[in-house]
Amino acid sequence: MKIDKSLVSGSTTLLILGLLKSNDMYGYQMIEELEKRSQNIFTLKAGTLYPILHTLEQQGMIESYDTETESARPRKYYRLTKEGKKLLEEKQIEWKAYSSAVNQVLGGLNYAGY
Amino acid sequence: MKIDKSLVSGSTTLLILGLLKSNDMYGYQMIEELEKRSQNIFTLKAGTLYPILHTLEQQGMIESYDTETESARPRKYYRLTKEGKKLLEEKQIEWKAYSSAVNQVLGGLNYAGY
DNA sequence: CAAATATATATCGGCCATCTATATATGTCA
DNA sequence: TGACATATATAGATGGCCGATATATATTTG
Numbered sequence: 666m667k668i669d670k671s672l673v674s675g676s677t678t679l680l681i682l683g684l685l686k687s688n689d690m691y692g693y694q695m696i697e698e699l700e701k702r703s704q705n706i707f708t709l710k711a712g713t714l715y716p717i718l719h720t721l722e723q724q725g726m727i728e729s730y731d732t733e734t735e736s737a738r739p740r741k742y743y744r745l746t747k748e749g750k751k752l753l754e755e756k757q758i759e760w761k762a763y764s765s766a767v768n769q770v771l772g773g774l775n776y777a778g779y
Numbered sequence: 780m781k782i783d784k785s786l787v788s789g790s791t792t793l794l795i796l797g798l799l800k801s802n803d804m805y806g807y808q809m810i811e812e813l814e815k816r817s818q819n820i821f822t823l824k825a826g827t828l829y830p831i832l833h834t835l836e837q838q839g840m841i842e843s844y845d846t847e848t849e850s851a852r853p854r855k856y857y858r859l860t861k862e863g864k865k866l867l868e869e870k871q872i873e874w875k876a877y878s879s880a881v882n883q884v885l886g887g888l889n890y891a892g893y
Numbered sequence: 894c895a896a897a898t899a900t901a902t903a904t905c906g907g908c909c910a911t912c913t914a915t916a917t918a919t920g921t922c923a
Numbered sequence: 924t925g926a927c928a929t930a931t932a933t934a935g936a937t938g939g940c941c942g943a944t945a946t947a948t949a950t951t952t953g
Contacts, residue, residue: 675910676881683885693930703880713911715932738919738930757885764878766817767790771797771871789939807901827940829903852901852948 678717679760680707682745682753685727691740692718718743726752792831793874794821796859796867799841805854806832832857840866 684695684702692714699707721727726749732740745753798809798816810823835841840863846854859867 677911680881680884691930692932699884702884704883706876706880707884710912711931712913712915712933717910719932740930760881760885762820764881766820767794767874767878769818770794770813770816770821771874791940805901806903824941825902826904826942826944830940833903854901 676760677709677713678721679753679756680709681714681717681721682726682749682756685743685745685749686753689742689744691742693740721749725749790874791823791827792835793867793870794823795828795831795835796840796863796870799857799859799863800867803856803858805856807854835863839863 680699681695684690684698690698692711696709696711696714699709718727718729722729722743725746727743728746729741729743732742794813795809798804798812804812806825806828810825810828813821813823832841832843836843836857839860841857842860843855843857846856
């Protein structure tokens with residue numbers, strides 16, 4: 666098996682897709698949710714997130730829709746498309762292989778977190 | 780805890796230091812050993828490795844010495860310095876935190892490979 | 894013996910992901 | 924009403940990694 670060489674630096678995309686698996690979310694919410702779930706280890710920057718969202722939407726991996734509430738500021742929600750779900754599964758497999766390989770190189774012990 | 784933002788893309792340094800933990804090695808050997816230990820998932824490129832080795836040596840994390848055999852091609856072996864060992868430990872902790880956080884974001888389950 | 898291939902190290906230019914900085918606009922709270 | 928949080932957006936800078944290339948020697952193969 667060959668790992669996509671951009672996996673490591675491209676893990677942000679994996680995380681974004683992972684967030685959308687459970688619920689539709691808007692950008693700002695993703696930043697907060699990611700911090701929360703990772704216990705402040707990931708502090709995704711807006712300047713990183715939004716360009717990725719636009720790219721993923723262009724690629725058909727996610728779809729957006731606006732909320733039409735009268736009170737709050739309009740938010741742009743994103744949801745996974747069928748293709749996006751497939752991409753997420755692929756990237757999850759890559760991540761498992763990658764993290765497992767790192768652990769093997771470092772200490773011999775294998776990844777067992779699933 | 781704050782993760783070095785270059786961790787992900789900087790995992791190559793972690794892997795190199797990890798290789799040197801068990802034995803002194805020369806560059807070309809690291810490329811082979813890394814492929815072997817990771818079951819061909821990591822194919823470290825010479826153009827990536829050697830500049831990193833030079834940088835690490837400049838920073839005092841590793842030291843080099845040449846072999847003076849008459850038969851074989853001279854090899855430049857590297858060993859971890861005290862500081863290098865410390866750096867490795869730090870980076871290993873960061874890696875655990877990072878991979879654990881990814882797993883938490885993705886599925887909830889935690890890293891348990893150690 | 895000569896050619897091809899594997900071993901071994903080295904550097905440069907460029908790509909691409911991410912961050913910083915900045916801009917814009919609205920809702921809420923003191 | 925001024926400050927701050929919410930919310931999205933983009934341009935420019937930075938930095939790690941790779942592809943290409945160069946050099947030199949040992950080994951294997953025809």
